Amino acid sequence: MDHSLKTQTEIKAKWEELKREQPSLRIRDSAEILGISEMELLLTERNSDKINIRLLDVNPAEILARLKDLGYVMALSRNDSCVHERKGIYGDLELNGQMGLILGEDIDLRIFLSHWKYSLAIEEKYNETEVKRSLQFFDTFGRAIHKIHxxxxxxLQSFLEIKEKYGMVLENLDALEFAVYKQNSNDHSTISVGIEFLQDWSELKDTHDFFGLLRKHKISRLQSMVLAEGRFTKRLDTISLQILLDECVLNSIPIMVFVYNPGIVQIHTGAIKNVKVLGSWLNILDSEFNLHLNQEKLAEIWWVSKPTNDGEVQSVEVYDHNKQLVVQFFGKRKPGFLEREDWRAALRKILC
Incomplete structure (x- = not known):
């Protein structure tokens, strides 16, 4: 990106115009419309009187290890089609090389640090008395991976300590380099059914073994849905997801909701209470957990069955027009226990 003052000024002016026209538009969607990354768009505000942005000069893992000190916050992870927001307290970071875990009743994360490039501490003056503070993490393309509000x-003191210890004032943007993101679209139209692949699927012992199965046969996740259709998978109608979630609300069925981007998986576990459609968005609007799913960006929804040592485990997987996994839904479960019967009953409502 050309970081000249003229370019920055022009982009900021176009963003202000967008905000006037669509005041509810999120910054990620504004960036997509303007043809730049979210972080690049955010940094056009760096010299504003209303916002203070510090680049944190530290390995992101060091900040992740301190998040529990922030106390009660809101964790946000998203992709192009889905936003996952969970309030609570972070647990301890468990790190194994570039792979990390934060496990907790509130905030449950799987972290892939090789994708984490930039960390920001942000203070935004909302009105005369209120300041919004957040930590935000971005990849090499300037796409947001994870945010803590x-x-x-x-x-507050813990946030200020992080900002002061690691924060750098951004005088200019010359030191920042953003790669150009190119969507990798997997074409499954020429993939033929492999007997060995389906046999290996039938011999799965754990849902986590599925990733190895895909690597072994060198196929994408969505390709696997097509290959296994009629045996382990079934294509669902778009309305099926709302029916399923409404059924979970009606019967107080605790579920697990996984939202993906390359740098993180954020998971919510528990019952849901309030499902509402607002425009093109299918939402879960609960006090501690919000999910916002843009149905206009969805292409395919699949029922998926995997054998395990604990019996059959069923899920619903949602894919976008770029053939990327957006969100997964499971019944709440733990290893060593059979899948919940109420979750199975809810799935039968959309499979018949």
Whole structure:
């Protein structure tokens, strides 16, 4: 990107115009419309009187290890089609090379640090008395991986310590380099059914073994859905997802909701209470957990069955027009236990 003042000024002016026309438009969607990354768009505000942005000069893992000190916050992870927001307290970071885990009743994350490039501490003056504070993490393309938003219950001092210890004032953007993102679209139209692949699927012992199965046969996840259709998978109508979620609300069925981007998987576990469609968005709007799913960007929804040592495990997987996995839904489960019967009953409502 050309980081000249003229370019920055022009982009900021176009963004202001967008915000006037579509005040509810999220920054990621604004960036997509303007043809730049979210982080690049955010940085056009760096000299504003209303916002203070510090680039954190530290390995992201060091910040992740300190997140529990922030207390009660909101964790946000998203992709192009889905936003996953979970309030709570971070647990300890468990790190194994570039792979990380934060396990907790509130915030449950699988972290892939090789994708984490930039970390920002942001303070935005919302009105005369309120300042919004957040930590935001981006990849080499300037796409947001994960965000932590503070609130009145959060430990402000811990945030300020992170900002002051690691923060750098961004005088100019010359030191920042953003790669150009090119969508990798997998074409499954020429993939033929492989007997060995389906046999290997039938011999799965754990749902986590599925990733190895895909690598072994060198196929994408969506290709696997097509190959296994009629045996382990079934294509669903778009309305099926809302029917399923409404059924979970009606019967207080605890579920697991996984939202993916290359740098993180964010997971919510628990019952849901309020499902609502607002425009093109299918939403879960609960006090501690929100999900926002843009149905206009969805291409395929699949029921998936995997054998395990604990019996059959069923899920619903949602894919976008770029053939990328957007979100997964499971019944709440733990290894060593059979899948919940109420979850199976809810699935039968959309499979008949």
């Amino acid at each position: 503070l609130n009145a219950k959060s430990n």
